[in-house]
Amino acid sequence: MSDVGIQLIYWDRVLEAGFWILVTLFFYHLARRIQQALDGSPLANPVLLASAPIIGLLWGADIWVGDYQQGGQALIWLLGPATVGLAVPLYRNFSRVRAALIPMAISLVVGSAVAVLSAVLIGDAMGASVETIRSLAPKSVTTPIAMGIADAIGGYPSLAAAFVIVTGIIGAVFGAMIFNAFGIRDPRARGFAMGVAAHGIGTARAFQEDEVSGTFSGVAMALNGIVTALILPLLWLAFS
Amino acid sequence: MRSFFRLALAFALLAACDIAGRLLVWGLSLPVPGTVVGILILLAGLVAMRRVPAPLKETAEFLLAHLNFFYIPAGVGVMGYAVLLADDLWPIVVALFASTFLAMIAAGFAFQFVARLMHEKGGGS
Numbered sequence: 001m002s003d004v005g006i007q008l009i010y011w012d013r014v015l016e017a018g019f020w021i022l023v024t025l026f027f028y029h030l031a032r033r034i035q036q037a038l039d040g041s042p043l044a045n046p047v048l049l050a051s052a053p054i055i056g057l058l059w060g061a062d063i064w065v066g067d068y069q070q071g072g073q074a075l076i077w078l079l080g081p082a083t084v085g086l087a088v089p090l091y092r093n094f095s096r097v098r099a100a101l102i103p104m105a106i107s108l109v110v111g112s113a114v115a116v117l118s119a120v121l122i123g124d125a126m127g128a129s130v131e132t133i134r135s136l137a138p139k140s141v142t143t144p145i146a147m148g149i150a151d152a153i154g155g156y157p158s159l160a161a162a163f164v165i166v167t168g169i170i171g172a173v174f175g176a177m178i179f180n181a182f183g184i185r186d187p188r189a190r191g192f193a194m195g196v197a198a199h200g201i202g203t204a205r206a207f208q209e210d211e212v213s214g215t216f217s218g219v220a221m222a223l224n225g226i227v228t229a230l231i232l233p234l235l236w237l238a239f240s
Numbered sequence: 241m242r243s244f245f246r247l248a249l250a251f252a253l254l255a256a257c258d259i260a261g262r263l264l265v266w267g268l269s270l271p272v273p274g275t276v277v278g279i280l281i282l283l284a285g286l287v288a289m290r291r292v293p294a295p296l297k298e299t300a301e302f303l304l305a306h307l308n309f310f311y312i313p314a315g316v317g318v319m320g321y322a323v324l325l326a327d328d329l330w331p332i333v334v335a336l337f338a339s340t341f342l343a344m345i346a347a348g349f350a351f352q353f354v355a356r357l358m359h360e361k362g363g364g365s
Contacts (some may be wrong), residue, residue: 051315071314087282087301111347126331193348204307
């Protein structure tokens, strides 16, 4: 079949992608086992526990991260449909969410402002470069939005994406500890604050705690993404 | 086999909502993520149906319980920026930790405070 002009499917790439998806699945399974052994502790974050050995594997075997992302891209694409699933708990808890519109609105404005301002001010006070500060600003919203914002205000989209992921892991790992220390016990408040500060990775953690927290976290993530995307670039232009 | 087919169909529905959301955002150049519009499309469908079909509930809950899995490639992707991070490492580390903690505390307090205020006035719950 060497005379076939156009190759429609690159089987070697499909196989490679499949291989890396299996590797990811293996380390995810292992991470979950570890988390279960630690009574579901948020310290044993599955994203952190699974990506660290994969990074080590790629480094150790001198494999380009782009090869891994052949499979990674497929999983990142699947994140979309998985996130759309949020509509189901949202529908089931609709009356609860509707009853909390005012606390959500206030919490959203306060949390969103603190997330952006504190990152920018701390970065600035500690002498980070302008590009770094601009990439830090949208760290609390989901990756695609953060990349768009960083681009709009003169940061590095890819650096912003890395900050977003680290922020999500920090929120997911330490969220429960922080909420307990500060007497934030209302599961709606815990979920919502998690979603505002730590987007999807925080939401993944919130769903591990309970459905109400997860639902409020998902709503917060969606709302914060929209609000930050609309307001941050405008504010930035106004003040710089 | 039959139940597998139903679950696959439920997943196809989720994917269709996501794609429809992305297309809508792209076509109308809306400043919101397509997936958020996808959530709203599915939510509207559920409100119209007034119930959640069992396979859809099962699929959505399974995916949400394993949402972490889909974030692993992004976690691996952070590696590429380790070099870039070296310059500003400390400001970045402090800013990410402190700012994330502050945002969680502020948002959590604000929510809880307002919810209690409304409850006392009898406006909430």
